[in-house]
Amino acid sequence: xxxxxxxxxxxxxxxxxxxxxxxxxxxxxxxxxxxxxxxxxxxxxxxxxxxxxxxxxxxxxxxxxxxxxxxxxxxxxxxxxxxxxxxxxxxxxxxxxxxxxxxxxxxxxxxxxxxxxxxxxxxxxxxxxxxxxxxxxxxxxxxxxxxxxxxxxxxxxxxxxxxxxxxxxxxxxxxxxxxxxxxxxxxxxxxxxxxxxxxxxxxxxxxxxxxxxxxxxxxxxxxxxxxxxxxxxxxxxxxxxxxxxxxxxxxxxxxxxxxxxxxxxxxxxxxxxxxxxxxxxxxxxxxxxxxxxxxxxxxxxxxxxxxxxxxxxxxxxxxxxxxxxxxxxxxxxx
Amino acid sequence: xxxxxxxxxxxxxxxxxxxxxxxxxxxxxxxxxxxxxxxxxxxxxxxxxxxxxxxxxxxxxxxxxxxxxxxxxxxxxxxxxxxxxxxxxxxxxxxxxxxxxxxxxxxxxxxxxxxxxxxxxxxxxxxxxxxxxxxxxxxxxxxxxxxxxxxxxxxxxxxxxxxxxxxxxxxxxxxxxxxxxxxxxxxxxxxxxxxxxxxxxxxxxxxxxxxxxxxxxxxxxxxxxxxxxxxxxxxxxxxxxxxxxxxxxxxxxxxxxxxxxxxxxxx
Amino acid sequence: xxxxxxxxxxxxxxxxxxxxxxxxxxxxxxxxxxxxxxxxxxxxxxxxxxxxxxxxxxxxxxxxxxxxxxxxxxxxxxxxxxxxxxxxxxxxxxxxxxxxxxxxxxxxxxxxxxxxxxxxxxxxxxxxxxxxxxxxxxxxxxxxxxxxxxxxxxxxxxxxxxxxxxxxxxxxxxxxxxxxxxxxxxxxxxxxxxxxxxxxxxxxxxxxxxxxxxxxxxxxxxxxxxxxxxxxxxxxxxxxxxxxxxxxxxxxxxxxxxxxxxxxxxxxxxxxxxxxxxxxxxxxxxxxxxxxxxxxxxxxxxxxxxxxxxxxxxxxxxxxxxxxxxxxxxxxxxxxxxxxxxxxxxxxxxxxxxxxxxxxxxxxxxxxxxxxxxxxxxxx
Numbered sequence: 001x002x003x004x005x006x007x008x009x010x011x012x013x014x015x016x017x018x019x020x021x022x023x024x025x026x027x028x029x030x031x032x033x034x035x036x037x038x039x040x041x042x043x044x045x046x047x048x049x050x051x052x053x054x055x056x057x058x059x060x061x062x063x064x065x066x067x068x069x070x071x072x073x074x075x076x077x078x079x080x081x082x083x084x085x086x087x088x089x090x091x092x093x094x095x096x097x098x099x100x101x102x103x104x105x106x107x108x109x110x111x112x113x114x115x116x117x118x119x120x121x122x123x124x125x126x127x128x129x130x131x132x133x134x135x136x137x138x139x140x141x142x143x144x145x146x147x148x149x150x151x152x153x154x155x156x157x158x159x160x161x162x163x164x165x166x167x168x169x170x171x172x173x174x175x176x177x178x179x180x181x182x183x184x185x186x187x188x189x190x191x192x193x194x195x196x197x198x199x200x201x202x203x204x205x206x207x208x209x210x211x212x213x214x215x216x217x218x219x220x221x222x223x224x225x226x227x228x229x230x231x232x233x234x235x236x237x238x239x240x241x242x243x244x245x246x247x248x249x250x251x252x253x254x255x256x257x258x259x260x261x262x263x264x265x266x267x268x269x270x271x272x273x274x275x276x277x278x279x280x281x282x283x284x285x286x287x288x289x290x291x292x293x294x295x296x297x298x299x300x301x302x303x304x305x306x307x308x309x310x311x312x313x314x315x316x317x318x319x320x321x322x323x324x325x326x327x328x329x330x331x332x333x334x
Numbered sequence: 335x336x337x338x339x340x341x342x343x344x345x346x347x348x349x350x351x352x353x354x355x356x357x358x359x360x361x362x363x364x365x366x367x368x369x370x371x372x373x374x375x376x377x378x379x380x381x382x383x384x385x386x387x388x389x390x391x392x393x394x395x396x397x398x399x400x401x402x403x404x405x406x407x408x409x410x411x412x413x414x415x416x417x418x419x420x421x422x423x424x425x426x427x428x429x430x431x432x433x434x435x436x437x438x439x440x441x442x443x444x445x446x447x448x449x450x451x452x453x454x455x456x457x458x459x460x461x462x463x464x465x466x467x468x469x470x471x472x473x474x475x476x477x478x479x480x481x482x483x484x485x486x487x488x489x490x491x492x493x494x495x496x497x498x499x500x501x502x503x504x505x506x507x508x509x510x511x512x513x514x515x516x517x518x519x520x521x522x523x524x525x526x527x528x529x530x531x532x533x534x535x536x537x538x539x540x541x542x543x544x545x546x547x548x549x550x551x552x553x554x555x556x557x558x559x560x561x562x563x564x565x566x567x568x569x570x571x572x573x574x575x576x577x578x579x580x581x582x583x584x585x586x587x588x589x590x591x592x593x594x595x596x597x598x599x600x601x
Numbered sequence: 602x603x604x605x606x607x608x609x610x611x612x613x614x615x616x617x618x619x620x621x622x623x624x625x626x627x628x629x630x631x632x633x634x635x636x637x638x639x640x641x642x643x644x645x646x647x648x649x650x651x652x653x654x655x656x657x658x659x660x661x662x663x664x665x666x667x668x669x670x671x672x673x674x675x676x677x678x679x680x681x682x683x684x685x686x687x688x689x690x691x692x693x694x695x696x697x698x699x700x701x702x703x704x705x706x707x708x709x710x711x712x713x714x715x716x717x718x719x720x721x722x723x724x725x726x727x728x729x730x731x732x733x734x735x736x737x738x739x740x741x742x743x744x745x746x747x748x749x750x751x752x753x754x755x756x757x758x759x760x761x762x763x764x765x766x767x768x769x770x771x772x773x774x775x776x777x778x779x780x781x782x783x784x785x786x787x788x789x790x791x792x793x794x795x796x797x798x799x800x801x802x803x804x805x806x807x808x809x810x811x812x813x814x815x816x817x818x819x820x821x822x823x824x825x826x827x828x829x830x831x832x833x834x835x836x837x838x839x840x841x842x843x844x845x846x847x848x849x850x851x852x853x854x855x856x857x858x859x860x861x862x863x864x865x866x867x868x869x870x871x872x873x874x875x876x877x878x879x880x881x882x883x884x885x886x887x888x889x890x891x892x893x894x895x896x897x898x899x900x901x902x903x904x905x906x907x908x909x910x911x912x913x914x915x916x917x918x919x920x921x922x923x924x925x926x927x928x929x930x931x932x933x934x935x936x937x938x939x940x941x942x943x944x945x946x947x948x949x950x951x952x953x954x955x956x957x958x959x960x961x962x963x964x965x966x967x968x969x970x971x972x973x974x975x976x977x978x979x980x981x
Contacts, residue, residue, distance in 0.1 A: 522623075524648065525616075525619075525648065525649050527648065527649050527650045528613060528649060532663075535612065
């Protein structure tokens with residue numbers, strides 16, 4: 001389809017309580033720059049149920065305009081309802097570009113929508129730019145497990161769509177919002193939603209594994225030696241209020257659930273602090289955590305590649321280091 | 335029950351290294367494997383067949399002629415029949431064009447094997463990592479989709495899929511026909527068996543080539559039919575200049591780290 | 602003269618190689634350290650069809666060549682010598698004599714469950730007073746009309762703690778010496794049969810090696826294996842095949858030890874150089890590889906002869922003699938090259954050295970092999 005405007009859209013995914021997922025708000029930061037280069041407005045598209053909080057967040061973080069679809073059928077994400085809503089909005093307004101957070105739901109929705117619109121989609125981007133002349137977005141994304149970066153363009157189809165990894169961009173500071181807010185009355189009939197949630201099982205053991213939203217992550221790898229080797233890691237994580245992560249080697253060995261996996265085949269994370277314990281730093285792992293603000297590595301092998309990306313690297317035995325570090329933090333916090 | 339599993343032959347990305355001088359990928363000598371997520375999809379189908387022995391599992395792959403090796407591996411593990419989609423006009427396809435070709439292949443294979451109740455895919459391929467082709471095939475077919483599946487079982491006229499979500503797992507019910515993409519489950523996929531391996535070696539794998547789909551819209555396939563294209567590729571930069579801490583023992587190192595982190599107000 | 606694997610045989614070996622990397626190698630140190638029988642690996646190999654490799658498909662076997670089976674023993678031993686002997690004792694020493702000497706009923710009843718790997722097999726010949734001198738059997742089988750009554754004991758029986766079926770030897774006529782020995786198929790639940798405790802060994806520590814005790818053990822009439830009083834031949838021909846499997850085990854251990862050593866010497870720096878850059882390292886490893894390859898040709902030649910139903914008793918003896926002594930020599934030398942690190946249990950070298958030693962001892966010591974070879978040469 002042809003673009004009807006030069007606007008750039010950011011799809012703001014919502015939680016069931018109507019708040020925005022971080023990534024949608026994060027994407028408004030590069031969105032501002034990109035919309036300016038494309039010569040259009042930055043538009044946040046908020047879909048969900050009871051989404052006032054999400055709209056407020058988008059407004060405070062730089063959206064020029066916010067399109068809101070609010071209805072009970074959007075409370076729990078379904079591919080069908082969201083695809084119908086988003087496609088009809090795109091068809092009505094014709095943005096030139098659209099960004100979606102590369103969450104599980106975003107990666108479920110993106111290809112469905114782009115395919116229905118017969119346009120291009122670039123997945124899991126970690127860097128973005130816009131060509132001033134053509135307005136083409138240069139979508140940069142890792143491939144081959146992070147060994148290679150590829151910059152993709154979508155020159156002849158609109159809207160050009162990309163999903164962008166959480167944690168890559170930082171939220172801007174909140175300011176007073178001045179966005180134009182447009183409510184769209186879109187409803188999806190029950191029989192158009194072809195999947196149903198039969199049961200929801202929260203993570204077994206009640207453990208929180210929200211890696212993507214975590215501010216601090218303490219991760220273990222092959223060097224922890226076994227499931228019991230995660231105990232000092234969990235102890236430190238508890239003290240720091242951190243989430244426990246793991247490398248593929250530790251997950252493959254069955255020491256910890258896959259939900260904890262950071263890296264190419266796990267989650268991409270961007271916390272303020274990432275502590276890698278006994279992780280050698282295979283490229284697949286580094287691809288998933290290198291955008292962390294501060295990286296600490298603890299490893300016995302002084303030549304481990306993890307030290308190449310670490311801000312602080314301890315060459316030593318994690319079982320000696322972690323308990324002392326945990327103790328020091330406990331002391332300092334009284 | 336008739337299940338189609340889509341598989342891709344990929345380089346084992348864990349074996350890929352960077353040429354430190356030219357700063358490019360070294361692809362020579364990197365083994366080709368069945369994309370692990372596609373292996374999980376095949377295993378999910380095999381588990382349905384374990385409980386429902388009249389299930390037929392067909393695998394399809396789009397790729398160069400060498401991709402028959404991946405299909406033979408699937409036959410030696412659990413698949414009953416395999417098809418290769420391979421043609422010069424398909425080369426250079428992006429995900430949208432690929433999904434359109436595979437959609438045509440599904441229709442063609444259904445003429446030969448009967449209608450598929452479910453199509454299983456890996457959540458993504460480990461070379462491209464896009465996670466797009468599965469949902470796009472579903473869109474072309476107009477089927478409902480469930481992504482991030484861990485397990486699937488038959489329940490009357492419905493498929494019950496255990497789906498990984500950020501907060502845990504959900505059980506999703508979906509009617510046939512449908513498409514499900516699979517991620518890494520808690521269990522390991524089964525190994526090939528000697529008997530199946532020998533049979534797979536002898537199996538004929540039909541090739542659906544350039545002329546297999548007379549009704550295909552050629553403006554939607556190959557490099558020309560792809561809305562996205564690669565502008566450039568490069569090897570990512572690594573950051574340098576971290577602080578190395580190697581004190582006399584673990585305790586001293588830990589204390590030093592704590593001082594540095596708290597000094598920099600990181601913790 | 603054509604001792605290489607054809608494409609199909611190689612593919613089976615490649616498939617096993619992938620399995621070993623995921624399932625066998627990661628457990629080898631733990632299996633050794635904990636003296637744990639890798640039971641789960643038995644079941645997984647059974648699922649793959651690897652527990653009855655050279656036997657006919659009608660009995661649940663894979664119908665592969667004997668050479669392929671020997672390659673499988675070698676591949677398993679590269680990753681874990683315990684796992685290799687589990688498969689070779691089962692296949693060579695239990696499945697084979699039943700397939701060779703068993704009645705159709707015995708094959709239907711036992712071989713089909715053994716070849717699919719549902720059951721595990723073992724072999725009981727050695728006794729406290731009858732090791733190398735196997736003719737000195739004290740275990741007695743009495744004909745009780747409608748059944749046999751076995752009394753006595755066997756020692757050092759591989760797979761004993763987990764096996765469902767045992768091929769066991771006993772005297773049916775004491776006056777006839779070796780000509781009075783018969784073979785029997787004994788199930789683990791037969792009344793009067795008992796498996797003793799696990800032997801603590803130097804190597805292959807995960808292998809379940811135990812004593813078998815027969816106290817008025819009731820064995821059905823139809824479980825006589827082969828002809829009455831022809832058991833010694835059953836034992837000897839079985840061991841001829843078994844020795845090729847053990848020789849392959851020795852090859853696997855030796856090759857793995859070299860491969861690991863090459864890796865180590867390319868990483869270890871001394872005097873400012875990788876130790877692989879020293880000529881002593883290069884020459885030592887070259888000698889070792891040449892010796893292993895020479896042994897490999899002997900092993901494959903013996904396997905080929907057995908596959909072709911040619912006389913192979915002496916060939917098997919030569920293969921086992923050379924391969925097992927090579928394995929002991931090579932593992933001792935790789936440990937020397939890897940020094941203090943090699944001596945620690947962080948590395949596999951000391952385990953491989955301990956594992957190698959048994960190949961000079963079981964299924965006929967090196968001295969027995971020399972007896973077989975010199976006998977064949979007519980040196981009397």
